[in-house]
Amino acid sequence: MVARLLLRWRVLRSLVRARGIVSWDEARPLLNLCLSRLWLRDRSGVGGTQEAGSRNGNLPPALFQMATGYWLSQAVYVAAKLGLADLLRDGPRSCQELAAVTGTDPRCLFRLMRALSAARIFVHTQGDHFALATAGKSLQRDAPGSQRAIIMTLGEVHYQAWGNLLHSVRTGSTGFASTFGTSLFAYLQSSPEAADTFNRGMSDVASMLASAASRDEGYDLRPTFHH
Structure with a gap:
């Protein structure tokens, strides 16, 4: 309220x-x-x-x-981009340490970590020290069920394109083309790093969906292919 x-x-x-x-x-x-x-x-x-x-x-x-949903989504993206979950793999570390490794401002990093602690991605242990929460483990690069790559793709590329949604609705053109001047796949062809992140992200999503489907014995694909 x-x-x-x-x-x-x-x-x-x-x-x-x-x-x-x-x-x-x-x-x-x-x-x-x-x-x-x-x-x-x-x-x-x-x-x-x-x-x-x-x-x-x-x-x-x-x-x-x-x-205001993008506030949190961008905070999660920044955490993924900086690899903070991997840096906290072995236990709590201070923001001073994390800032030195990631090349960021300690004060701003502290605010980011504190906000993500409220979202239960990290745990604010004491002072400027933070640890990894259970949900944050999915931001680790090689963790089972990792979502780091897809979060980076969404926060880096798709976030900018969605910013032009109004333009798309008014003109019928894609927000991606108006933002990047080309199509998604043409952009990926010209940016190997973005393409690698995108491909890993799609693999992560496919694995996540396959895992969810395998746990549901009653999963029915018929509506998907109904004509």
């Missing part, structure tokens, strides 16, 4: 004032953390029994979550 969201903002604003924080750079991480935790806590509202609108005309949480 928006009322709850506003209440959280007021409480956080009071907290910021009590701490004597006057810089937006200092306050922003706290605001982002509050929003991410509230958003993740209310995710079950998507597709549930909440109405599309409320009697007082406020924006429903489910709609807000849909509109």
